[in-house]
Amino acid sequence: MVKFLPPFLAALCLFGTFPNKLFNQPAFAIHEVQGTGNESPLLGQLITLQGNIVTARGDNFFVIQSPESEYDNNSLTSEAVVIAGTYFGSPGDVVEVTGTVHEEDGLTIIANPGLSVTNTGEDLPLPAAVTLSETLPSPNYTAVHSLERVEGMRVHFEAIANGPSSRSEDVPLRIGASRVFREPGIEAPGLPGLPVWDGNPELFWLDPNGLNAPNQRFFSTGSLISATGVMIEAEPRFWRVLAESYTFTPGPDAAPVRPKTPNEFTVGSLNALFLLEEEENIEVKYQKIARYIEVQMGLPDILAIQEVGAFTELNTLAFYLEQQNPQAQYDAYLLPTNLDLKLGYLVREHFTNLQISQLGADETFTFSGGLLHDRPPLLLQVELPTDPPVALQVLNLHLRSLIGIEGSTAGFVRNKRHQQAISIANMIQGLQTAGNLVVLGDFNAFQFTDGYVDVFNQIAGLPSLGAQFPPLNIVDPPLSDQLQSLPASERYSYVFDGSAQALDHCLTSGFNGLTVNGMQYARGNADFPEAYELSLTNPLRASDHDGLVLFLESDFPIATQAGSPQTDIRLLSANPVHSGAPFLIESGTPLQHISLFNLTGQLIATWQTEGLLYEGSWPDLPYGLYILKVQSQAGIKTFQQIMSE
Secondary structure (H helix, E strand, O other): OHHHOOHHHHHHHHOOOOOHHHOOOOEEOHHHHHOOOOOOOOOOOEEEEEEEEEEEEEOOEEEEEOOHHHOOOOOOOOOEEEEOOOOOOOOOEEEEEEEEEEEEOOEEEEEEEEEEEEEEEEEOOOOOOEEOEOOEOOOOOOOOOHHHHHOOOEEEEEEEEOOOOOOOOOEEEEOOOOOOEOOOOEEOOOOOOOOEEOOOOOOEEEEOOOOOOOOOOOOOOOOEEEEEEEEEEEEOOEEEEEEEEEEEEOOOOOOOOOOOOOOEEEEEEEEEEEEOOOOOOHHHHHHHHHHHHHHOOOOOOEEEEEEEOOHHHHHHHHHHHHHHOOOOOEEEEEOOOOOOOEEEEEEEOOOEEEEEEEOOOOOEOOOOOOEOOOOOOEEEEEEEOEOOOEEEEEEEEEOOOOOOOOOOOHHHHHHHHHHHHHHHHHHHHHHHHHOOEEEEEEOOOOOOOOOOEOHHHHHHOOOOOOOOEOOOOOOOOOOEEHHHHOOHHHOOOEEEOOEEEOOEEEEEOOOOOEEEEEEEEEOOOOOOOHHHOOOOOOOOOOOOOOEEEEEEEEOOOEOOOOOOHHHHOEEEOOOOEOOOOEEEEEOOOOEEEEEEEEOOOOEEEEEEOOOOEEEEEOOOOOOEEEEEEEEEOOEEEEEEEEEOO
16 A cells, blocks of 8 residues: 555655644644543544654553643643554654544543654653652542643652552552551542542552563562652553652561560461462462461461361461471361351460350341351350460451442442341350450451441441441440550551551450450561562562461460470371271370360260270261360370361
8 A cells, every 4th residue: 555655655654654734633732632630621532742752652652741841831731641552763752643532541642543653853851750749649539630730741759668569560659758548438539428538549659660661579568769750540540650760779577476475375367368279389378378377477376267278278287387397286177168268277286175166157148148158257265274274265257358349249248248247246245245255357347437338346346437337236345456556557457459458357355364465467468569479488478468466464374385295195097087987096194085076066976995095986977077185194185087078
């Protein structure tokens, strides 16, 4: 086709350029195209832009900006625009562009039909970058985002990472000393009469290699970043700087929880993030989580786990912990559910009279039928090794997530979160009469209302700022929120869309024989990039949630744990095992009594014995997990046994 054009036009076509004057399109300034609103006032029109400077080139796009002498006097209009086409020249070139005005995910662009570019042969210095500050981007919500005025323009900033590099390698930033947190309410503009959160409009993101600068996947929270680049709206109200250049200083190291004192017990919680045998790199994941539990969490005496596939995975994690540290001797406890992701416990072996049970497993979700609790709350009841023994109750939670709380599934999600919270509040009201209750886990809820449902304060019995589903008065007296024992800057366990937030919580009732000495988050996950998840050189990013640890001081002496003769008792049996299979028990001191229980504490079988050995066979039992309690002259030791199908 080119051969039929006049020679000079054919040459221009080969370079993808045409002189705009041939098409007699109206010429506009860039600020006229951008306007002062969220969309261009010239949307859909074929226009020409003359005498502007190419400031950046990317994959299938480039950016042009007006010379500074052509700026208007309106601080609300941008002087740059993105061109959706390939350009083979260099930044500094002066070009004329003809094309149609579009809006793509909030970004004004010039594109086909009719897109053409002419290099005028001139070359000008790049316009000075606009310096971002604590007021630009503004921390206040406005219908037109404050960064619209610099859309496409060169910007410069010095900022702090508000979270780690994401899987897409962007890093969230804020300017100023204060970290940005999730706040109460529905994201603005919200709904009338309900709490509203401004959405943290002061956040923006850096794409390190958006303009082919060197890539960097290891930004952690608190990294200091200085950069120059082009500001674009990647999605509505999601602003990203494509870096021309940048420098950075790494953020602070991950802080573990404090060591426990000799008279303290620790109770922890950790979302293990898809601890499933079929997951790729599962062996690395076992080692990462084990190291995080030891190094960052300090090997809690009781550890509530969320997002575990099955007993096998939890028991394997206990094995890796013991391989890593021979003193980390845990028993694993987990009950089946109808979902792949389950709740479980790792409990140090010196605890006694342990029972585990699911609560609300048969409750119905009245909104649509089916089960209310896909992951039923898991109750652990145990006696601490004190003199006298002290009873402790731990309720492990993993509630319905916030995914789908707006949009087509909103009715289902809001109702389920509301009904789950009411159900758990009733459980707590019954359990706290006995005292010594710890409620912890992944609540998938903030410590305040999300505006639709106030899950946390419904469960805790604490005052609410209001919600579309108002909390009911059930828990009385209210539980204590251990998050409040932390400084405000430490009240987070997760980072979502750049905002720090607390999803993992710990509530406590009144205590007898124990004193609460506060709670801490074990840092190393939420603030560190996903690029660390396969690295065995450190415990960082073992999960996407930071685990928490509660410190309980005993009012009574703690029994000696090290070197106990109970450790001389050994069970030799396949695990899992079929009913009727043999087992052998060896002991360093004479055996006295053997008992078998299910996980609700019901006695299944007993054996009387003497001597140092006992040979027996497993009774005919249904599939499940059972507890074998063996008593010798030295004491009692418990074992877990799986009966296979």
